Amino acid sequence: MSDLSGRTTIVVGASRGLGYGVATAFAEAGAPVVAVSRTAADFPEPANGSGTIHPEIADAGAATSVASLLDRHEPEVITLVAGATPHMRPLQQQTWETFSVNWESDVRMTFHWLREILLKPLRPGSRVVVVSSGAAIGGSPLSGGYAGAKATQRFITSYAQDEARRAGLDITFTTILPRFAPETGVGEPAVRAYAASAGKSVDEFLEPQRPLLTPRIAGDALVDLVRTDPADLKPAYMLTGGGLQQLP
Ligand SMILES: NC(=O)c1ccc[n+]([C@@H]2O[C@H](COP(=O)([O-])OP(=O)(O)OC[C@H]3O[C@@H](n4cnc5c(N)ncnc54)[C@H](OP(=O)(O)O)[C@@H]3O)[C@@H](O)[C@H]2O)c1
Numbered sequence: 001m002s003d004l005s006g007r008t009t010i011v012v013g014a015s016r017g018l019g020y021g022v023a024t025a026f027a028e029a030g031a032p033v034v035a036v037s038r039t040a041a042d043f044p045e046p047a048n049g050s051g052t053i054h055p056e057i058a059d060a061g062a063a064t065s066v067a068s069l070l071d072r073h074e075p076e077v078i079t080l081v082a083g084a085t086p087h088m089r090p091l092q093q094q095t096w097e098t099f100s101v102n103w104e105s106d107v108r109m110t111f112h113w114l115r116e117i118l119l120k121p122l123r124p125g126s127r128v129v130v131v132s133s134g135a136a137i138g139g140s141p142l143s144g145g146y147a148g149a150k151a152t153q154r155f156i157t158s159y160a161q162d163e164a165r166r167a168g169l170d171i172t173f174t175t176i177l178p179r180f181a182p183e184t185g186v187g188e189p190a191v192r193a194y195a196a197s198a199g200k201s202v203d204e205f206l207e208p209q210r211p212l213l214t215p216r217i218a219g220d221a222l223v224d225l226v227r228t229d230p231a232d233l234k235p236a237y238m239l240t241g242g243g244l245q246q247l248p
Pocket residue numbers: 012013014015016017018019036037038039040058059060061081082083084085105106131132133134135177178179180181182184185186187188190
């Protein structure tokens with residue numbers, strides 16, 4: 001995977017936020033990128049001109065969309081970045097519907113994509129990266145069921161790796177747990193809510209976490225990850241403004 005040219009890469013959740021940075025970085029690294037989202041986005045021409053970005057408008061939580069995207073594009077790399085923005089409220093102000101938003105989106109998407117990847121299966125040597133959250137480790141008391149949903153994504157990814165090994169499929173699955181990326185759809189309201197609850201301005205709250213994670217940093221980190229020999233990879237990494245970090 002050190003050379004990504006000709007390696008079709010599906011980025012799920014590419015219209016904005018971290019996924020936009022991931023799609024752009026893979027195209028700049030030379031990959032033909034299929035950028036999946038429910039709404040359209042404009043992408044820049046890849047800087048070195050060798051990669052491409054082909055937008056696909058689809059609901060990534062629908063099993064039929066997943067099967068059809070895999071059959072039409074035959075990817076060798078899949079990055080599952082998409083996720084819903086949680087409702088930032090304390091537990092007693094959640095309803096079951098707001099509490100379970102990320103189970104119905106993030107967990108549902110991960111279940112359908114990883115199941116279809118194993119059933120198809122992707123060709124030997126393929127790489128699958130699932131974006132969970134640092135909240136999966138430390139919790140996120142103002143985001144309802146978000147932290148539990150993101151922890152379940154990590155479990156599903158490790159179950160998929162075990163099933164792939166058992167079936168003799170040469171597919172590598174990795175979970176990424178990002179820290180706050182305050183410019184993006186999930187990060188911005190979360191940072192505002194946690195700063196307010198700590199009685200701090202957003203800048204004061206973020207100060208100890210600098211350098212902050214951005215879509216650009218996330219994109220470059222995932223390209224490096226996919227270029228790394230699978231034998232040298234851990235099952236999961238934290239992702240900060242300093243790039244990928246080993247978990248303790
Ligand atoms: N930002 C952070 O601080 C942070 C921290 C830890 C983890 N994360 C995780 O990182 C991921 C990205 O977060 P973000 O802040 O970059 O989010 P974002 O800016 O809100 O972007 C979410 C992306 O997912 C797509 N999407 C959502 N549901 C979809 C569906 N059913 N089908 C297809 N596309 C869908 C959205 O496109 P459409 O709406 O056009 O479909 C959009 O492109 C999420 O999984 C999040 O939980 C973020």
